[in-house]
Structures are given as structure tokens and as C-alpha cells.
Amino acid sequence: MAQFFKEKPNKSKQLSAKLTLDVTQLDHLGAGIAQHQGKVVFVAGALPGERATVQLVEQKKSYAKAKLISIANPAPSRVTPFCQHYSQCGGCDLQHMDTQAQREHKQTALVDLIAKLSSAEAVAENLVATPIVDDAWHYRRRARLATVFDKNTQRLQLGFRAASSNKIVEINQCPVLATSLSELFTPLAVNLNQLKAKASIGHVELTQADNGHFAVVRVTKNLPNSDIRWLTGFAEKHQLHLLLQDDTGQLTQLYPALATTEQAVTLPFYHLVSESVRCSFTPGNFVQVNGAINQAMVNQAIDWLDPQAGERILDLFCGVGNFSLPLAKKAAQVIGVEGVPEMVEQAKQNALDNHLDNVTFYHADLSADLSEQAWLGKIDKLLLDPARAGAYESLQWLQKMQPKKVVYVSCNPASLARDSSVLLANGYRIAQVGFVDMFPQTHHIEAMVLFELGK
Known part of the structure; x- marks a missing residue:
């Protein structure tokens, strides 16, 4: 039996009884669909053909939502999620399903x-x-990492948002992100935690472009020169185009250094090979990932x-x-x-x-x-x-x-x-x-x- 959720005792909250439901199909958001007392029940993480033990967490007039506790008979399309962060991170939600089955469902x-x-x-x-x-893996050429500064530990956490939460899940690798970007997570987190003004670091955007790798660090106030030198050294070591972005959206290029203050920052670009087109874009603006x-x-x-x-x-x-x-x-x-x-x-x-x-x-x-x-x-x-x-x-x-x-x-x-x-x-x-x-x-x-x- 596959176990998904370990219930914690909570004396102050009345929990619904556990139910056993037969999942018949998926909705277009990837949740399993079952029936209970005339209502449709949506069960995130369940697959068609499975008998699921669930607990209702939300009830409306015509439908309900439930959290998955365990599966007694895993579907043939169920696989072990490849990512170690899958159960916490809010980025992916179908890794428990075989890739071909995902495509057929979609x-x-x-x-x-x-x-x-x-x-x-x-x-x-x-x-x-x-x-x-x-x-189906390592396809993303762009990611935005969230940050949060813990005043108690004086540590900057770097990662992705948890599912349906503002909590940060610290990430040390991401298998849907380009490998070269995923490999930057740990050294980047270590480097940012060496800064004197690490509490002023906002999100970090990583991009794999045809003209190199880019890192845009959002800052809420000017960094001291010692931090600038530290970041520049990191960028040089990892051969990153490194830019700072302030509250107004203004970009300052730290590495490679610009020849003059009037020179424009280097923008990432990608090619559309079949039509020999080059598309440049500003960090933060939309491009297909x-x-x-x-x-x-x-x-x-x-x-x-x-x-x-x-x-x-x-x-x-x-x-x-x-x-x-x-x-x-x-x-x-x-x-x-x-x-x-x-x-x-x-x-x-x-x-x-x-x-x-x-x-x-x-x-x-x-x-x-x-x-x-x-x-x-x-x-x-x-x-x-x-x-x-x-x-x-x-x-x-x-x-x-x-x-x-x-x-x-x-x-x-x-x-x-x-x-x-x-x-x-x-x-x-x-x-x-x-x-x-x-x-x-x-x-x-x-x-x-x-x-x-x-x-």
C-alpha cells in the first residue's frame, strides 16, 4: 500500500472521517475524480483505477475536495516521482504519473x-x-527562485514556493530545469549567504539563453562594495551574466563589466532557427520557458x-x-x-x-x-x-x-x-x-x- 499522508493529532480541529473512494478519471487540472454521497470529489494525487483512502478538506453544495492518505492498488500509470522535493514543492504536480499517460490525459x-x-x-x-x-525533463530554460531571510538564524533561504502556500521550500536541484541552471542552486545559496546585506536580497531569476547564462538578483537597497565584489567573483567563476535589479526595475550589470556607463546591459536572447530569427528579451518579461x-x-x-x-x-x-x-x-x-x-x-x-x-x-x-x-x-x-x-x-x-x-x-x-x-x-x-x-x-x-x- 502506498502511503501519502501521515495524520497529525489536532485536538482543536474536528477532522472528517477517512473514506475509501474509487477514482474513475482525472479532471483537466490533474486531480482524481471520485463520487461520494452524490457529490463529485476531487483528490489531488490520485489516478484513475485506484482505490484511495482520503479525508475531505472542503465541501461545497455539488462537489468536495479531499486529501490523499493512501492508495491500496496503484494504477499501472503510477510511477515514483523523480524529484526529491516533489512532495513539498509547488512547481510540479504530476510526477507521480507516467509521462506518456500524462500526455494522453492532457x-x-x-x-x-x-x-x-x-x-x-x-x-x-x-x-x-x-x-x-x-x-520531459530538464526542459525549462528559466526559473525564478524565491527568498526569505530568517532573522533567528540570520540565514537566507532560497527555493520555490510550496504548493498553495507562501512557504519557501529550499531546493538543491530541479529535474525539470536545465541541468546547468539546476547545478547553480547550491553554490548560489552558499554565495548569497556570505553577503553582508543578504537580508536585502529578493528573488533571483536564472535564465539559460543562447548567449550564455544569466542571473538577475533583485535587491531592495544598494549593496555595499564588498558584496558587489563577492557577487562579481561568483559570476566570473561560474561564467554568469550577473545583473542587479532595484525597486524601480532598473538593471545594473555587474559581470561582465561594461566598457562605459552609457553602454546598455547585455540582454539574453534565443534563436528561432528555422526562420533565422533572434529574439532578445528583458529579464522579468514573458518568454516561453x-x-x-x-x-x-x-x-x-x-x-x-x-x-x-x-x-x-x-x-x-x-x-x-x-x-x-x-x-x-x-x-x-x-x-x-x-x-x-x-x-x-x-x-x-x-x-x-x-x-x-x-x-x-x-x-x-x-x-x-x-x-x-x-x-x-x-x-x-x-x-x-x-x-x-x-x-x-x-x-x-x-x-x-x-x-x-x-x-x-x-x-x-x-x-x-x-x-x-x-x-x-x-x-x-x-x-x-x-x-x-x-x-x-x-x-x-x-x-x-x-x-x-x-x-
């Missing part, structure tokens, strides 16, 4: 959710694209949109030009729109660096009234890559845009399904649905859907 959940919440008919099997997958999957995703978007010379293509939520720049390489006229001003400026610079004069970038709040935006008008094709909230407000302008094709890239199947109903109501049909395994070992589902305007 694809099924994606297709079912789109059909259910968008009021679409069941997605035909021939419309489901081959999943985009790659290495899985480089190999991102490359494949961009390739699929180009294949689905099939951009032609002279076409007008709109890329909403464009970031630093991840899709816009490769599309422009195909000689289409591309318009990128983004809500973060700093990312718009970086996208413009990226266009210059890539010698592209057929792409234009604009700043706009894409959840607001867009009727007066100069760029809004008839287009040939549309690409959407919104945050978890989705693109519902932007899609209210479909009649004015009238694209023949729409590629929707989503990190939230629920908002994707909701937004799909808008497209379907406006005469579009689902031509392709693709699961993208951007975040193996977690419940998160990335997806791409191609919509085509009906004739």
Missing part, C-alpha cells in the same frame, strides 16, 4: 473541454493534430497560417515578437500588438536587429475598447497568444477584422474553450486541435487550435 482533456464548453460538436479524430512533445517546444510551436503556427507575400497578418498578445518576427520572414505584412509597453519596445528593437521592415508593433490594452486603434481593420489572418485570461474581449472585433484563418495558442483550456464559442458563433469552424506538451510533469495544458472561416 490531449483527451483538451479535446473534451473544447467540445463541452464551446458548445461545439465533438472534435473529429482527423482534426486532432499530432501532439508537440520533446524531452520550453525552448524546444516553442520552436516547434512557432513552426506549426506558420504551417497552419500559411502566410503569403502581401497578406496582412495580425498577432495579438505578441510579446517580444515570438510569432510576429518569423511570420514577417515569410514576407507577409505583420502587425504585432502587446499590452506591456516594455515588451513592445523590445519587439521593435528585435525587428530592427533582424532587418525586418514589414512588421510593425503597437501598444494597446487588448481587454479595452479597440475601436479607435489605427491598426484595427480588415486582415487576412490572425494569431492569438493570450495569457490565462484568454482573448474574449479582443474577439468581439472579429466582424471588423474578418480573418480567413485564426491560430489560437492557449495556456488555459477553459478560456480557450470559452473563446472558441465566440469564433464558432461568428462562422468559423475548428480545422485543427493540437496539444502542446510545454510543461511536462505538471497539470498545465498548452494548446493550439486552427479556425477557418466557413464558406
Whole structure:
């Protein structure tokens, strides 16, 4: 019998009785689903086919949540989590499930959710694209480490947040992070604890870029010169681009040293090889964390949109030009729109660096009234890559845009399904649905859907 939770006595709190439930399936968030007294019970950590001993921790009118105590008959897809921090860290939540089973579950959940919440008919099997997958481990090229200073021990703790908590779980390795970054955890923690002003250290962002490794250390006040020298020595030893970031977001490069005070800090960049595009980005701004999957995703978007010379293509939520720049390489006229001003400026610079004069970038709040935006008008094709909230407000302008094709890239199947109903109501049909395994070992589902305007 697999044991997951050891109950601690708590005389001041009435605990629910232990229950034995049969888990029949997973929800789209990766929790096991069972039934008890007419209610759906969600059990995080349980897998289909398992008989689970659980304890209810939350009860609503139509559903309940339970914590997993033990499993009597482990499912064939259950595996021993690879990471030693798995039971505490909030970063991954599906390591107990075989990778192939994870992928099959996510694809099924994606297709079912789109059909259910968008009021679409069941997605035909021939419309489901081959999943985009790659290495399930060491795929993350970026991580943000949280810090907390313990006044009693005078020690700075460095790690990730615990699941559903602000508590820091100290980490000495992370198997979903690029190995070269994971290996920095222990020496970085030791180094930061040598600083006189270690209580002033905020989060630390680590990035593996095509032009080297970057570490951005957030500081709440100026560090003494002795700390600066110590950090610079650490960066030189580990060949890191080391930058400090203050309360205003201003970046100061410590290593390698800049030739003059006017010289701009070195920014990390990645290449999109198939289109010979280089994308630079500022630490803290969004980029896809899985480089190999991102490359494949961009390739699929180009294949689905099939951009032609002279076409007008709109890329909403464009970031630093991840899709816009490769599309422009195909000689289409591309318009990128983004809500973060700093990312718009970086996208413009990226266009210059890539010698592209057929792409234009604009700043706009894409959840607001867009009727007066100069760029809004008839287009040939549309690409959407919104945050978890989705693109519902932007899609209210479909009649004015009238694209023949729409590629929707989503990190939230629920908002994707909701937004799909808008497209379907406006005469579009689902031509392709693709699961993208951007975040193996977690419940998160990335997806791409191609919509085509009906004739």
C-alpha cells in the first residue's frame, strides 16, 4: 500500500472521517475524480483505477475536495516521482504519473473541454493534430527562485514556493530545469549567504539563453562594495551574466563589466532557427520557458497560417515578437500588438536587429475598447497568444477584422474553450486541435487550435 499522508493529532480541529473512494478519471487540472454521497470529489494525487483512502478538506453544495492518505492498488500509470522535493514543492504536480499517460490525459482533456464548453460538436479524430512533445525533463530554460531571510538564524533561504502556500521550500536541484541552471542552486545559496546585506536580497531569476547564462538578483537597497565584489567573483567563476535589479526595475550589470556607463546591459536572447530569427528579451518579461517546444510551436503556427507575400497578418498578445518576427520572414505584412509597453519596445528593437521592415508593433490594452486603434481593420489572418485570461474581449472585433484563418495558442483550456464559442458563433469552424506538451510533469495544458472561416 502506498502511503501519502501521515495524520497529525489536532485536538482543536474536528477532522472528517477517512473514506475509501474509487477514482474513475482525472479532471483537466490533474486531480482524481471520485463520487461520494452524490457529490463529485476531487483528490489531488490520485489516478484513475485506484482505490484511495482520503479525508475531505472542503465541501461545497455539488462537489468536495479531499486529501490523499493512501492508495491500496496503484494504477499501472503510477510511477515514483523523480524529484526529491516533489512532495513539498509547488512547481510540479504530476510526477507521480507516467509521462506518456500524462500526455494522453492532457490531449483527451483538451479535446473534451473544447467540445463541452464551446458548445461545439465533438472534435473529429482527423482534426486532432499530432501532439508537440520533446524531452520531459530538464526542459525549462528559466526559473525564478524565491527568498526569505530568517532573522533567528540570520540565514537566507532560497527555493520555490510550496504548493498553495507562501512557504519557501529550499531546493538543491530541479529535474525539470536545465541541468546547468539546476547545478547553480547550491553554490548560489552558499554565495548569497556570505553577503553582508543578504537580508536585502529578493528573488533571483536564472535564465539559460543562447548567449550564455544569466542571473538577475533583485535587491531592495544598494549593496555595499564588498558584496558587489563577492557577487562579481561568483559570476566570473561560474561564467554568469550577473545583473542587479532595484525597486524601480532598473538593471545594473555587474559581470561582465561594461566598457562605459552609457553602454546598455547585455540582454539574453534565443534563436528561432528555422526562420533565422533572434529574439532578445528583458529579464522579468514573458518568454516561453520550453525552448524546444516553442520552436516547434512557432513552426506549426506558420504551417497552419500559411502566410503569403502581401497578406496582412495580425498577432495579438505578441510579446517580444515570438510569432510576429518569423511570420514577417515569410514576407507577409505583420502587425504585432502587446499590452506591456516594455515588451513592445523590445519587439521593435528585435525587428530592427533582424532587418525586418514589414512588421510593425503597437501598444494597446487588448481587454479595452479597440475601436479607435489605427491598426484595427480588415486582415487576412490572425494569431492569438493570450495569457490565462484568454482573448474574449479582443474577439468581439472579429466582424471588423474578418480573418480567413485564426491560430489560437492557449495556456488555459477553459478560456480557450470559452473563446472558441465566440469564433464558432461568428462562422468559423475548428480545422485543427493540437496539444502542446510545454510543461511536462505538471497539470498545465498548452494548446493550439486552427479556425477557418466557413464558406
